[in-house]
Amino acid sequence: MLGLAHLDRPFDYLIDDQQDELAQPGVRVRVRFSGRLVDGFLLDRIEQSDHPGRLGWLERVVSPESVLDPDLASVCRAVADRYAGTMSDVVRLAIPPRHARTEKEHTEAPETAAPTEPDLTGWSVYPAAASFVESMREGHPRAVWQATSGEDWPTRLAELAAAAAAAGRGSILVVPDQRDLDRLESACAPVFGDRCVTLAAGLGPTARYRRWLAVRRGAADVVLGTRSAVFAPVHDLGLVVIWDDGDDSLNEPRAPYPHPREVAVLRSHRQRCALVIGGFARTTEAHALVASGWAHDLVADRPTVRARTARVVALSAEDRRVAGDPLARSARIPGVAFDAARKAIAADLPVLFSVPRRGYIPSLACARCRAHARCRACHGPLQLDSADAVSCRWCGRPEPNFRCAECGGGEVRALTTGARRTAEELGRAFAEVPITTSGGATISADVDGGARIVVATPGAEPRAEGGYGAAVLLDTWAQLDRADLRAAEDAVRRWMAVGSLVRAHEDGGTLVIVADAALTPVQAMIRWDPVGFADQELAQRVELGFPPAVTMASVDGTARTVSAFVESVELPDGGQMLGPVPLPPGVRPPAGSGEALDGDVERVLLRVPRRDGRLLAESLVAAQVRRNAQHETGPIRVQVDPPTIG
Template identity: 75%
Template sequence: MSPRTSGARQRASERPIGTVLPMLGLAHLDRPFDYLIDTDQDADAIPGVRVRVRFAGRLVDGYLLDRIDESAHEGKLGWVERVVSAEPVLTPELAQLCRAVADRYAGTMSDVIRLAIPPRHARTEKEETPPPESVVGVPDGEGWDTYAHADSFLTSLSDNHPRAIWQATPGEDWPTRLAELAARTAAAGRGTIIVVPDQRDLDRVAAACSPLLGDRCVTLAAGLGPTARYRRWLAIRRGAASVVLGTRSAIFAPVADLGLVVVWDDGDDSLVEPRAPYPHPREVAVLRSHLEKSALVIGGHARTAEAHALVAAGWANDLVAERVDVRARSPHVIALSDEDNRIARDPLARSARMPAVAFDAVRKALADDRPALVSVPRRGYIPSVACERCRTHARCRACHGPLQVHADGAVDCRWCGRPERAFRCPTCGGRRVRALTTGARRTAEELGRAFAGVPVTTSGGDTVADEIPTGARLVVATPGAEPVADGGYGAGVIVDTWAQLDREDLRATEDAVRRWMAVGTLVRPHGDGGTLVVVADATLPAVQAVIRWDPVGFADHELAQRVELGFPPAVTMASIDGSPEMITSFADTIELPDGAELLGPVPLPPGVRPPAGGDRGEQIEGEAERILVRVPRRTGRALSEALVGAQVRRNTHHETGPIRVQVDPPTIG
């Protein structure tokens, strides 16, 4: 529709004023503005549609939030230039959620909408969406009998909105359990959203849901491509699909009459949103459950401190199995303990990468014609090296990234790929390197020689195996890339545990327990000969949690430590990243709420760079630092408001330079 000149336009007869949110992404302009709607646009200008408006002399995209009779603005109003599409994509529930997420994370509503609504494809909008044909029945709940109070939870799904933190038992067929929850909710006439970390998990859940839900179930993931993803997204908004399975952005799917929200394995790094304002699907699910009065399930084989905090606060309930069932389903866990005679008899047990007890477990599994899994924290051949003389970490001269060695002896940078043909240590001048860690490929090569004649499968990086054939086989995999074995692995071995425990990160121990339990749940129960060997000191709390298979107790201990030390989720913490000058200037403009503490500045923690960029995608050049602001949990919203206020002052004073503001950042250091 081409706009007419202003003089030729006539106001719509009813509710001629539209409140429009321009997609500007600036904190001081993060609010609706009133525009006039003419008679030609009247029929298409439905709340939720995309529009084009003129703002500060230029045409910008926007969303029509509402139509009203009178405007509070006393000046002259501009006109809506064009209704881009008559498809109301921003539903009232989605608009409310986007506003709540923006307020929670000190961001702008327009940035959240960009995460929630995929780009438009005009031809796709013109296609008709057929109604669903599948009839959904209520599945039996026998699979949930293992879990205490599961009966009351399943019953209340149809007429209430229970909230549960589900602790899946080892070896649990969790995709089928989630499919059963979705089917029960769909049979009651309500919708479901299930969010999983990656495509492999998504494929497993989709396979479990398809027999129960048929065409009422759709998947949403970036790998679909823009056209297919928008087509499915429209099917959800138009009510043709009531069960949505997807990765992190699926948490915003416009499901009508939402009855259940599920987030599986909320501690997985894949769920960390890299775009401003960096909302975590777990927290969005909590907000959405509250706003739309829907049931909530946060599940996994391990448990994060954030999820456990919901139970500790009484906001959610535990959904756990009886200890006798947990013990029956878990593998026999072995760690390095002086009380174990097999460890005591092996003088090299604590220094060997794979002690004799690990080799014995693998041999037994192979002898029983069962596969054995070896979990290695790093992919590649030798992914980390140091100077042979002084042990200083070898770094790239271009980007300061870690150097690695390939199977052919070539050395290059793991970040930028630049080859290093003449290494020279900046500390001592040494010219030779030694391995710090051994990757999955080198491990597979060594095990292939140790177990001659046994087939070896490597899974990780660009080559990930989803399943493996039955029979004796060695599988070397990186965390998250472990293939599923039919019937389970006869043995699992976790090596180089120090590489996971020694990371300078608040969540290093929690993440290690989550990864180790993910390996353990793939191993057969101890009654069927399954053995999990954790090559680490048995006295460590993380190792003890795996030995006892007690993720709830470990999460409770972790949360207690966070409370004592003043770290999230016991407090609300915000990080401000940028150049030293920028973050100091920004921190000076924050009107801190009562009880706030300002910590730093400190160098950016490992893992945050590269890449590093501001909220607008600008590159932070040169030295980058971080300031932390900590407040009690009850004043978290006040901190978000203070950060938005500082952003507003920064924008109105035309201060330039990239800066990144995150509330409850995933990496604190």
């Protein structure tokens, strides 16, 4: 496989009689290309070539195992075209590296029988679920599922996969991280037994390839995994599920940067299989599929949503408890939050405090001029590791004698407070209550019920037996004030993940958001209306011309390489170029640049109407072809629909 854009096409070779039997579509091969041996895949066998020149011979078949079947090859080609990449890069994501010894092992047939019709009582609160499952048996419905607060989503997904298996079809269930994968595996293993495999990077190359081969050979038909599992070669694929598609763990860091949600959309269309995109919140990309009519809603009715949701409290001037406390709107932990925590602890229930920063005090400023405190060695941000230990967050160098570069001041003040400092403060306020921290390198999956305080960072919140009696969202400004297009969307997604861990309001559950109740994201939480919030976000994106209302591509590199590249891109009618603008310090330059983090790195954004997304991708590929053909050097990174723009 050749990773150059101008060579991203099939090449014809002759096959001799000795390799005729082994050389079947999908096998790994070695061929001679431009005088050197390269690895590749045999895509198809044809009787006669259209190539007018002389053909070379296939050197050898590396393995008789057919790993790139026509369906998977078609999906890889479609993903490469969608993201202006090369098929070889996509195939590297889709097919794990070969392990010869594992390939020679015999794969046992599954001992577990296919499940019968599952009990779908848990789906009864979603009115359209029954018709979705019925359509899944005979067609390929697409839906965006809005899980209610406290929903046992791993069990619900296992039931959907069981319904597909009962119809004789396979399933792929994709989740963001290992914690979610462990929960999903616990729900699926009793139902599917050895017919179910998990695919994750943490398995190691041997175990991962063994399980991938089991799927390819038909010994397993239910695949659970993280982002690359969306390419799994499941036979007779009937269902693809993407859970929590807004999680940044699903953002692929390798070219051409395909998002599993978009890969699942392509597979659903090409392989005629059902698709479910689920979560407690909703991304604008998922909502755009519903708004266009391509997918349908799977939502519960409002009485059910209200009955399952905790009571949500925010800071409002109309609230007597806030109006009577002049410091409530400026205090980090106002009295409203303490009242909810004390009430839950008095009822012998755990309380969760969500803090957006880990560590002790992760961000410092000069106490005199308020300039950010920077390391004198690498110019990285300084942090407070304990009550009196200052160090650099980037290089780890201690800074015992801080001097501000702006005014010469020697004192620092906290800009943000981390989870450890928060736990220390709460320990003084609730002296006899045990405190658990979760975040960073120490993440707890579960905590026992009973009176306790849990301090966790976003994404590391442990589940509590029976649910939390109260949860408090602190330092919400740190999530809302980010210079990012998705700041509000990400904040709502994280807050709803916390709220889903809290008991329903009828059972005494309370969610306190330390933020102004008039803010749009906070209003969405008070109403517990992720669909309405996503609809508002999408309307704003349409008005401002940002994804997913348009197709946008970012081009990153040095000023010279970016300028030369965009000049050769032919935008379709209605296309626009935004920039160039310098990327801020700390943004990683393109791979292979060899530049410092604060080097001369620029970004240009190209946007076109959504209907012209394919034309933009083709134009970007054509520009890459011209660049390679003319032997232009210099690092550059092209990304279609980048996850971050601001």
